[in-house]
Amino acid sequence: MNVIEINNLTKTYGKARGITDISFHVEQGEIFGFIGPNGAGKSTTIRTLLSLIYPTSGSATIFGKDCVQAAPEIKKEIGYLPSEVFYYDNMKVKDLLKYSASFYKKDCNKRIKELAEIMDLDLNKKIDDLSLGNKKKVGIVQGLLHEPKLIILDEPTSGLDPLMQQKFFELLEEENKKGATILFSSHILSEVQRLCNRVAIIKEGKIVTVEKISTLQENNYKKFKIETKTQLDRNYFNISGVNNLEVNNNVTSFIFKGNINDVMKKIAATEIANLWIEEPDLEEIFMHYYEKEV
Amino acid sequence: MNIFLHELRAYRKSTMIWSISLAAIVVFYMSLYPSFARDAAEFTKILEGYPEAIRNALGINLGGFFTILGFYCFPLAFITLCGAIQAMNLGTAIVSKEVREKTADFLLTKPITRTQVLTAKLLAALTSLVITNIVYIVAASIMMFQVKTEDFSFKLFIMLSLTLLFIQLIFLALGIIISVIVPKIKSVLTVSLATVFGFYFLGMLSGASGEEAKRYLSPFKYFETAYILKNKGFEASFLIAGVIIIILAIAASYLVYAKKDIHAV
Numbered sequence: 001m002n003v004i005e006i007n008n009l010t011k012t013y014g015k016a017r018g019i020t021d022i023s024f025h026v027e028q029g030e031i032f033g034f035i036g037p038n039g040a041g042k043s044t045t046i047r048t049l050l051s052l053i054y055p056t057s058g059s060a061t062i063f064g065k066d067c068v069q070a071a072p073e074i075k076k077e078i079g080y081l082p083s084e085v086f087y088y089d090n091m092k093v094k095d096l097l098k099y100s101a102s103f104y105k106k107d108c109n110k111r112i113k114e115l116a117e118i119m120d121l122d123l124n125k126k127i128d129d130l131s132l133g134n135k136k137k138v139g140i141v142q143g144l145l146h147e148p149k150l151i152i153l154d155e156p157t158s159g160l161d162p163l164m165q166q167k168f169f170e171l172l173e174e175e176n177k178k179g180a181t182i183l184f185s186s187h188i189l190s191e192v193q194r195l196c197n198r199v200a201i202i203k204e205g206k207i208v209t210v211e212k213i214s215t216l217q218e219n220n221y222k223k224f225k226i227e228t229k230t231q232l233d234r235n236y237f238n239i240s241g242v243n244n245l246e247v248n249n250n251v252t253s254f255i256f257k258g259n260i261n262d263v264m265k266k267i268a269a270t271e272i273a274n275l276w277i278e279e280p281d282l283e284e285i286f287m288h289y290y291e292k293e294v
Numbered sequence: 295m296n297i298f299l300h301e302l303r304a305y306r307k308s309t310m311i312w313s314i315s316l317a318a319i320v321v322f323y324m325s326l327y328p329s330f331a332r333d334a335a336e337f338t339k340i341l342e343g344y345p346e347a348i349r350n351a352l353g354i355n356l357g358g359f360f361t362i363l364g365f366y367c368f369p370l371a372f373i374t375l376c377g378a379i380q381a382m383n384l385g386t387a388i389v390s391k392e393v394r395e396k397t398a399d400f401l402l403t404k405p406i407t408r409t410q411v412l413t414a415k416l417l418a419a420l421t422s423l424v425i426t427n428i429v430y431i432v433a434a435s436i437m438m439f440q441v442k443t444e445d446f447s448f449k450l451f452i453m454l455s456l457t458l459l460f461i462q463l464i465f466l467a468l469g470i471i472i473s474v475i476v477p478k479i480k481s482v483l484t485v486s487l488a489t490v491f492g493f494y495f496l497g498m499l500s501g502a503s504g505e506e507a508k509r510y511l512s513p514f515k516y517f518e519t520a521y522i523l524k525n526k527g528f529e530a531s532f533l534i535a536g537v538i539i540i541i542l543a544i545a546a547s548y549l550v551y552a553k554k555d556i557h558a559v
Contacts, residue, residue: 086396
């Protein structure tokens with residue numbers, strides 16, 4: 001069964017671009033990644049799903065119900081964490097969470113305590129006095145306290161330190177095991193790779209591709225930058241899988257996709273001064289997708 | 295119900311401050327009445343020297359000025375002005391507060407309709423106004439009985455005092471429609487002060503011109519205290535105009551708010 005189904009969804013803001021003709025679906029029990037650079041339309045899509053904004057054309061269903069018509073009913077089972085969390089400043093964390101829980105007709109006290117413990121959140125502080133990361137934790141607890149069947153996260157990790165990020169991911173995986181479906185939007189490829197089963201890549205308001213993470217991992221791109229003692233010959237790295245090769249004096253850089261052993265052997269065979277291997281940023285991956293289309 | 299209580303709690307401080315301030319104003323003014331009443335004859339002479347237009351604009355009518363109810367109309371003009379600001383603040387803040395504090399995402403992703411949200415907030419604002427009015431009327435009537443030199447009609451006093459609530463309701467409705475239509479209000483106070491004083495001066499001008507039709511332009515002119523004192527009732531046509539404004543503004547607010555896109559900030 002599909003928890004989310006988006007059909008030809010379009011949202012335009014006057015003349016500015018919103019999203020155009022977006023279609024994809026998220027299956028029950030999936031952790032679905034939604035990835036793209038800032039301003040690509042991730043939030044627009046999510047806000048339309050939550051009927052914070054209304055579609056210009058096309059439609060979306062959640063739990064098989066229209067997301068505009070049945071909005072209040074659907075939202076009983078949705079937990080949402082926005083990218084920027086700002087809550088009523090004058091409240092204590094505890095009161096805010098109680099206020100949030102009061103919208104759902106179940107007792108959430110136990111779950112609030114559990115979550116606060118996991119996320120190491122002090123319930124008695126004023127939200128005003130919290131740091132960005134701690135506010136984010138309030139957002140996380142707020143989004144999960146009613147044990148929703150669908151969790152929608154819009155760039156949830158900004159502001160969390162790596163340790164908390166880890167705990168948060170574990171929490172999500174646990175919820176997922178209990179049966180929750182998760183839509184996870186991000187512009188950081190590695191966190192999506194770590195967590196998700198499938199991923200939709202969006203650029204400039206359009207879905208570029210929907211793929212399994214395993215497929216993406218086969219297309220394991222790495223960005224290499226090698227500093228050598230002497231300038232390398234341009235043809236030295238002329239092996240399959242090397243793209244965007246640049247040689248600048250003693251610094252050689254390229255993007256590599258393929259069996260990583262091949263390139264490591266090549267590198268090991270030269271005298272190197274320094275070496276950087278990085279995840280390519282999304283732009284570079286997108287470049288690849290566009291090249292494919294051309 | 296939870297939104298209503300939450301909102302009411304949020305208004306708690308402002309409701310208290312406004313109630314106490316309005317009560318303090320009326321207590322202060324009415325405490326002047328005894329000495330005023332003593333020197334009535336001389337004051338009348340001074341006021342006769344003022345041009346009639348100015349007297350009208352200030353809401354002073356010579357005939358009844360030195361009865362306690364006539365005197366009460368004088369602070370009442372000022373109090374309704376303050377009350378209008380309170381109501382306008384409340385109305386303008388209703389939706390714009392959520393946008394400014396970025397809590398709209400929180401509230402509108404809960405399992406409730408937007409109509410429910412607006413209704414709860416509207417009722418909370420209304421409750422705040424009613425509380426203010428109760429505190430005010432209690433304070434004013436205690437003071438009236440303290441300073442009176444002769445008996446007065448309590449019913450007429452209540453009718454006069456109710457103009458505060460009526461004007462507040464009109465401005466509450468105006469505030470809500472502005473808050474729903476304007477995408478982002480940076481400062482509630484700027485908008486509400488500008489609107490309230492705009493209408494107030496419009497009211498003064500139309501009062502000075504004496505043309506009946508122009509009075510419809512400003513809610514401040516809908517409830518003329520002189521008329522109420524003389525006829526012991528409200529002017530039906532203006533009462534209806536007020537009710538129509540309130541109904542239209544609130545109905546339009548519901549329609550706009552239900553269709554409105556809530557943008558990320």
